[in-house]
Amino acid sequence: xxxxxxxxxxxxxxxxxxxxxGLSRRGFLRGAGLTTVGTVALQTGVFGKSLPEETLDxxxxxxxxxxxxxxxxxxxxxxxxxPRTTLASALRDHLQLTGTKIVxxxxxxxxxxxWVEGKPVNSCLTLAVEVVGQEITTIEGLGSEDKLHPVQxxxxxxxxxxxxxxxxxxxxxxxxxxQNHPKPNLEEVKVALxxxxxxxxxxxxxxxxxxxxxxxx
Amino acid sequence: MDTKKIKLPLGIPGxxxxxxxxxxxxxxxxxxxxxxxxxHVGKPVHRYDAIAKVTGKAKFTADIQLPGMLYAKFFRSxxxxxxxxxMNINKAENLPGVYAVHIMKTDDGGYPEVKYAxxxxxxxxxxxxxxxxxxxxxxxxxxxxxxxxxxxEEAQKPEAxxxxxxxxxxxxxxxxxxVVHEGTNAQGNVVGPSTSSFYGGPRGDLNTGFKEADVVVExxxxxxxxxxVPLETHGVVVDWKPGNMTVYASSQNTAAMRDEMAEYxxxxxxxxxxxxxxxxxxxxxKHSVGVYGPMAATLSKKAGRPVWLMLDRKEEHxxxxxRPNSIHYLKIGAKKDGKLTxxxxxxxxxxxxxxxxxxxxxxxxxxxCPNFATxxxxxxxxxxxxxxxxxxxNVQGAYGxxxxxxxxxxxxxxxxxxxxxxxxxxxxxxIERQRGAEKFGWSKRKAPGSDSGPIKKGMGxxxxxWPRFVTLDSTAEVRIMRGGAVExxxxxxDIGTGTKTILGQVVAEEFGIPVKDVxxxxxxxxxxxxxxxxxxxATGSITPAARNAAYKVKMELLEQVATKLKSExxxxxxxxxxxxxxxxxxxxxxxxxxxxxxxxxQIIATASRSDDYGGFKQPWGLAYGDLGSVQFAEVSVDxxxxxxxxxxxxxxxxxxxxxxxxxxxxxINGGVIQGMAYALYxxxxxxxxxxxxMNANVDQxxxxxxxxxxxxxxxxxxxxxxTSSTDAYGIGEPANIATAVAxxxxxxNAIGVRIYEIPMTPDKILKALKKI
Numbered sequence: 001x002x003x004x005x006x007x008x009x010x011x012x013x014x015x016x017x018x019x020x021x022g023l024s025r026r027g028f029l030r031g032a033g034l035t036t037v038g039t040v041a042l043q044t045g046v047f048g049k050s051l052p053e054e055t056l057d058x059x060x061x062x063x064x065x066x067x068x069x070x071x072x073x074x075x076x077x078x079x080x081x082x083p084r085t086t087l088a089s090a091l092r093d094h095l096q097l098t099g100t101k102i103v104x105x106x107x108x109x110x111x112x113x114x115w116v117e118g119k120p121v122n123s124c125l126t127l128a129v130e131v132v133g134q135e136i137t138t139i140e141g142l143g144s145e146d147k148l149h150p151v152q153x154x155x156x157x158x159x160x161x162x163x164x165x166x167x168x169x170x171x172x173x174x175x176x177x178x179q180n181h182p183k184p185n186l187e188e189v190k191v192a193l194x195x196x197x198x199x200x201x202x203x204x205x206x207x208x209x210x211x212x213x214x215x216x217x
Numbered sequence: 218m219d220t221k222k223i224k225l226p227l228g229i230p231g232x233x234x235x236x237x238x239x240x241x242x243x244x245x246x247x248x249x250x251x252x253x254x255x256x257h258v259g260k261p262v263h264r265y266d267a268i269a270k271v272t273g274k275a276k277f278t279a280d281i282q283l284p285g286m287l288y289a290k291f292f293r294s295x296x297x298x299x300x301x302x303x304m305n306i307n308k309a310e311n312l313p314g315v316y317a318v319h320i321m322k323t324d325d326g327g328y329p330e331v332k333y334a335x336x337x338x339x340x341x342x343x344x345x346x347x348x349x350x351x352x353x354x355x356x357x358x359x360x361x362x363x364x365x366x367x368x369x370e371e372a373q374k375p376e377a378x379x380x381x382x383x384x385x386x387x388x389x390x391x392x393x394x395x396v397v398h399e400g401t402n403a404q405g406n407v408v409g410p411s412t413s414s415f416y417g418g419p420r421g422d423l424n425t426g427f428k429e430a431d432v433v434v435e436x437x438x439x440x441x442x443x444x445x446v447p448l449e450t451h452g453v454v455v456d457w458k459p460g461n462m463t464v465y466a467s468s469q470n471t472a473a474m475r476d477e478m479a480e481y482x483x484x485x486x487x488x489x490x491x492x493x494x495x496x497x498x499x500x501x502x503k504h505s506v507g508v509y510g511p512m513a514a515t516l517s518k519k520a521g522r523p524v525w526l527m528l529d530r531k532e533e534h535x536x537x538x539x540r541p542n543s544i545h546y547l548k549i550g551a552k553k554d555g556k557l558t559x560x561x562x563x564x565x566x567x568x569x570x571x572x573x574x575x576x577x578x579x580x581x582x583x584x585x586c587p588n589f590a591t592x593x594x595x596x597x598x599x600x601x602x603x604x605x606x607x608x609x610x611n612v613q614g615a616y617g618x619x620x621x622x623x624x625x626x627x628x629x630x631x632x633x634x635x636x637x638x639x640x641x642x643x644x645x646x647x648i649e650r651q652r653g654a655e656k657f658g659w660s661k662r663k664a665p666g667s668d669s670g671p672i673k674k675g676m677g678x679x680x681x682x683w684p685r686f687v688t689l690d691s692t693a694e695v696r697i698m699r700g701g702a703v704e705x706x707x708x709x710x711d712i713g714t715g716t717k718t719i720l721g722q723v724v725a726e727e728f729g730i731p732v733k734d735v736x737x738x739x740x741x742x743x744x745x746x747x748x749x750x751x752x753x754x755a756t757g758s759i760t761p762a763a764r765n766a767a768y769k770v771k772m773e774l775l776e777q778v779a780t781k782l783k784s785e786x787x788x789x790x791x792x793x794x795x796x797x798x799x800x801x802x803x804x805x806x807x808x809x810x811x812x813x814x815x816x817x818x819q820i821i822a823t824a825s826r827s828d829d830y831g832g833f834k835q836p837w838g839l840a841y842g843d844l845g846s847v848q849f850a851e852v853s854v855d856x857x858x859x860x861x862x863x864x865x866x867x868x869x870x871x872x873x874x875x876x877x878x879x880x881x882x883x884x885i886n887g888g889v890i891q892g893m894a895y896a897l898y899x900x901x902x903x904x905x906x907x908x909x910x911m912n913a914n915v916d917q918x919x920x921x922x923x924x925x926x927x928x929x930x931x932x933x934x935x936x937x938x939x940t941s942s943t944d945a946y947g948i949g950e951p952a953n954i955a956t957a958v959a960x961x962x963x964x965x966n967a968i969g970v971r972i973y974e975i976p977m978t979p980d981k982i983l984k985a986l987k988k989i
Contacts, residue, residue: 084347093345098280099273101497103448104530108916111448139273152271156263159879162887163713164270164277165448165497171271193923197915199448199498200713201887203926 068132072097073141081128087121088112090128091138099139099168109197111169114138120176139168142175151175154213155206162200170196174210178217186211219243225830225939226251232648237939239830246727246768246942252874252935257722257732258943259935261879265717265737266495277495278467279527281454287316289516289526290349291509292339292356293536294331297599297908298365298378301328301338301358308355309341314348317341317519318356319512331360332380332570333599334908335535337508342516342524365599367903369542369567372406372598380406380570380597407565410592414578415840419590426559426588430550432628438547438617439974442567442901443540444533445606446920449497451537452527453506455513460488462514467527468493468740469503470749471708475742477506478514493740496712500891501605502538503712504749534913538604539901541566541574543613549621555629555639557586566613567596568603577610579954580618582843583682584640599908605751607888608683608950612895612957616975619679619958623965627665633962634659634678645936646680646845649869652932653678657849657867666969671857674864675967678849681954683753684840685873685938685946691758691826692745695724695766697774699815703728703735705766709747709759710740714949715880716755722876723760723943727767729791730808745823753844753872753947760876761941762826768942769822778811829940841940846870846951848889850959854967856986859979861964863893863925866956869932873946878933881948885931888952894921896957900976 065080072095079094091097091114100123103111107125114123115137143149151174154160161167170193177184177192184192189210198206220240225248227237234251252259269275306318320339323329329338339356343349364378371377412418427433447467454465462484468474471491479486496503513526528537543566550558560581566574575593606612626636634650641647654660662676693707705724711717717737725732738744748758771791779786782805784798796811798804806814828834833841849867854860868885875881898919902911912918937944957975965971970985983989 082347089346092280093282096282097273098276098282101277101279101448104915106530106914106916108914109448143272145268145272145274148268148271152268155271156267159261159264159267159883161264161267161270161713162715162883163448163498164266164275164495167270168273190923190926195922197448197920197922199446199500199891199920200883201890201921202883203890203921203923204886204929205883207923207926 068129070128070132070136071134072136073138083127083129085128086124087114087126087128087131087136088123091123097138097140101165101168103165103197110173110195111166111197113169113172113196115172115176120173139172142171149175150216151178151210151213154209154216158205158209158212160202160205160209162202166196166198170198170206174206174213178210178214182214182217184211184214223248225944226937227939229645229648229934229936233644234937239939241830242827244765244769245827246764248939249726249943251937255726257726258876259874259878260722262718262722262732262877264715265721266711275495277449277497278452278454278465278493279449279497281465281525283454283456283523286454286523286525287342287344287516287520288346288349289340289342289513289524290346290353291337291512291532292341292353293532294334294336294338296331296360296362297334297367298363299331299360300363301331302361303359304328304339305357306339309352312348312352312355314344315341315352316343316522317516318352319515319519321508333601335532335601335910337512337536340512340516340526342520365908366406367598367600367905367908369544369565369596369598372567372596373565375405377406380599406597407594408572408597409594411575412590412592414581416578416581421588423559423561423588423590427548427550429552429558431553432625433548433550434621434624434628435548436617436621436973438543438545438620440543440545440613440616441899441976442542443606443895443899444901444918445500445502445538445604446533446915446918447498447500447503450528450530450533451503451507451509453510453513454523454525455510455517456523457514457517462489464489464491464510464514466491466493466506466510467496467503468710469496469499469712469751471710471740471742472746473504473749474506474510478510481511482514489742491742493710496710499712499750500607501609501751504605504751507537530915531913534901534918535601535910538606539569539601540606540609540612541568541603543574543576545576545613545617547580547617547621549625551625551629553629555631555636557584557640559588560586562591565594565596567598567600569598569600571602573603573605573609575610576614576617577608579611579614579681583618583680585642600903601910607891607953611681611683611950611954612892615679615681615954616958616961619955620961620971623677623962624971637680641680643682643843643845645871645934646847649845649847649871649932649934652934653847653849653867653869656930656932659849662966665966668967671855673854673856673967674851675854675963675965676849676851677959677962677964677966678847679955679959679962680845680847681951682843682845683951683954684843685757686752686754686840687826687829688748688754688758689826689828690746691748691762692823693720693747693759693763693766694745694821694823695763695770696819696821697770697812697815699812699818701809701812703730704738705735705763706738706744707747707759707763708739708742708744709755710750712750714750714755714884715877716750716759718880719756719760719876720763723763724767727764727771728808730794753950755947756876757873757941757946758826760943760945762824764942765824765827766822769824770820773820773822774811774815777814777816778806781814782806827941831940833940841938844872844946844951846955848955848959850956850963852960852963852967854964854982856968859982861897861977861982863897863927863960865928866959867930867932868952869934870948870951871934871936872948872951873936873938874944875933875935876943876945881933882931884948885952886929888949889929889956890921890926892953892956893925893927893960896960896975897977
């Protein structure tokens with residue numbers, strides 16, 4: 001994890017309403033379930049550094065729903081989620097952003113790909129409480145009917161969706177890849193998209209669309 | 218009925234294109250010329266729903282959220298075979314957030330017998346999915362465990378545990394062997410044999426045929442159980458209000474689902490509305506509401522709220538269909554000149570607790586042979602039910618037949634491609650072989666196993682046939698509105714095949730207006746009944762109906778315009794957004810102006826699929842000729858690791874008049890990639906000790922991802938038959954049949970040893986090479 005993100009977690013993720021006295025780190029983990037937040041805390045010591053561990057209050061973030069704010073597609077959204085609520089579920093079930101799809105629900109298909117701080121993540125393996133304060137981009141934030149992103153335009157041009165269920169994840173992965181690899185070849189495109197499952201067999205057109213979009217970005 | 222004579226294109230452009238005169242009802246429009254001369258039809262028009270799909274705005278069933286909606290979850294058996302003494306749902310019912318619990322019962326009020334691990338037994342509806350999941354953990358069952366059988370060969374033994382003690386109802390789909398199994402002649406777990414299909418029963422005499430043969434190939438081929446894995450799982454959202462049940466469904470067949478729900482609950486079809494705006498893949502398995510539809514509806518009724526019931530990935534693998542496995546015995550004889558003398562086929566396969574494990578009619582229909590007999594058996598096992606999977610039965614069947622034909626060619630000292638020129642009477646496959654071989658570079662094919670070095674390249678090919686199936690119960694409505702709207706409506710759905718777009722193209726072509734000016738409203742049973750998206754029937758069934766409905770509307774509009782222009786209706790032409798008199802082009806009005814001047818606010822017409830022109834008809838439907846295909850594969854086999862990589866596929870296909878070449882090519886890509894994964898990777902692993910599927914996910918069940926995708930070139934051959942007003946047919950099934958066996962033939966060409974079982978995983982390659 002990079003330093004900037006550590007800083008963000010320490011500064012923003014743990015807000016004052018979470019801070020109460022009298023709870024050990026172990027209590028936090030027990031209360032919240034062994035969440036990724038907890039794992040991060042153990043790995044980096046970030047909580048220990050920025051906050052005395054005894055000040056964390058398990059009750060404030062679980063097991064019942066707690067109010068959090070998420071930055072999504074440039075807007076701040078408030079929602080009440082349980083600690084176990086995944087980012088995918090928060091987006092879909094709480095915020096009606098259903099462009100993000102759940103297919104395998106275990107990080108094996110990339111259909112649920114969104115960007116957190118500009119980087120693709122599996123939103124089915126990310127907890128909503130984990131990304132408080134971070135900039136989240138979903139397929140709905142990439143482009144709209146009136147103003148399509150060049151990757152979306154290329155997907156239309158090259159018939160790169162059949163049933164369309166994998167398409168949002170494909171577009172999010174391909175766009176992030178092109179932002180960092182402006183002049184890819186076919187093999188690099190395949191490597192970039194190797195985690196995105198498609199069952200209709202649209203891959204050849206996804207490759208073509210991605211290569212074509214590179215020329216327009 | 219009054220008739221007229223029209224001339225239609227017949228044959229293959231660049232080969233034998235001609236014309237045929239047919240007598241058709243006067244209500245039919247005049248014939249379209251070949252695609253070259255049309256504006257919208259046959260062109261790679263962008264998908265109607267492409268923008269919705271790339272922006273995430275497309276609302277699939279899984280995305281539906283209604284006010285007050287509850288989330289449902291199935292409680293499933295954790296044992297493959299048992300009777301149930303009792304079930305206790307008290308704790309689940311009392312969990313906060315739970316609104317309804319329903320236990321499935323048989324007609325006589327008892328608990329159903331458990332016949333496979335993961336069989337649904339009860340359902341819970343709760344305020345959130347997490348709550349529903351918690352509730353099902355609180356359901357208690359007292360099982361009386363029974364012996365079970367998973368393996369298709371063990372299940373055939375006399376001492377094997379019996380899966381079904383009584384006959385089961387009937388085969389719903391699957392094996393495509395023509396005879397509907399009643400389940401009544403089951404001997405133990407073995408049902409059958411099925412000996413005939415719509416092509417008839419046995420022909421000639423096998424003994425005579427084999428006596429005449431100079432060469433004989435006799436083999437047993439094995440294929441695995443393969444699951445569909447549509448990205449969107451099976452599921453529905455049901456909102457059952459008094460007198461009105463709305464079912465949002467991930468569906469290949471909205472009309473069939475409406476009928477099933479109405480029948481199940483004993484209510485009028487008018488009370489059920491099935492809506493499927495987007496379906497995230499189906500591949501054959503989404504024609505029925507199964508158990509999940511009635512369960513969601515029952516929970517909705519009990520709770521008085523809408524209920525969302527989408528299966529999870531594991532449930533999808535276990536209980537929502539699979540392509541049955543096969544043990545396929547084939548014996549084929551031929552004379553020295555190559556002529557086939559006899560084909561004997563016998564197969565056993567398991568669709569788990571269901572039927573439909575036949576191996577199709579490839580052996581019966583692909584090549585002429587005077588002596589033929591087949592015996593196809595279904596074997597019950599304690600596994601999840603099979604379901605139709607693109608070209609049911611035919612993919613398994615072709616895997617054997619097309620390898621055997623290759624072996625015969627080798628015994629006869631002939632090139633496999635040239636050998637098919639001798640035994641195959643199909644004109645379209647002849648052209649596909651010629652053009653495909655040229656594109657592929659077949660002439661560079663070397664002798665089997667002759668590549669030096671550890672990585673050996675190989676080339677192979679295979680063929681297939683699929684009938685031009687049509688559903689006559691296919692109706693479309695076209696309406697134009699004063700002021701300018703043009704609409705087409707039908708319950709037919711678009712599961713990613715492009716049905717929505719081709720309907721827009723057909724109507725736009727008939728009216729001579731831009732495709733974007735046609736609104737396509739489909740996937741809703743409030744519209745006229747359309748066909749299911751299965752058996753490659755949708756295109757051939759609904760597009761003639763669509764064109765004919767548009768033609769009726771057009772004729773009514775032209776009559777009104779003729780009065781105004783003082784022209785004869787027959788002299789008016791609709792073209793490029795205008796209506797003009799071909800005898801006097803000063804008499805002209807734009808299409809839009811004509812719509813402003815309509816006498817009524819709407820002109821509406823419906824039309825159904827008419828009988829095929831030329832009187833082609835079979836008792837079970839319509840089928841003139843076939844949808845032939847030929848696929849070529851090039852592979853690299855690493856003889857040290859046993860790993861097979863498919864480098865390239867050339868797929869030559871016909872689907873009558875192709876309506877949208879981009880969509881046809883996309884579906885060919887899909888058929889090829891699914892066929893490749895079937896040949897090399899995918900395999901349902903069942904634990905014989907526990908009866909559980911061990912890889913019910915998308916990582917251990919190895920699916921094709923980007924790195925495995927070969928280069929795919931498709932050749933779409935226009936093949937006009939003059940049978941309907943669009944002369945168009947589907948491509949879903951044909952695209953998937955030949956790939957696996959073309960790869961098998963290429964692997965043989967690479968390593969010089971034949972593999973008789975798929976998937977051709979590295980262990981099988983290394984065993985064949987005697988390295989392990």
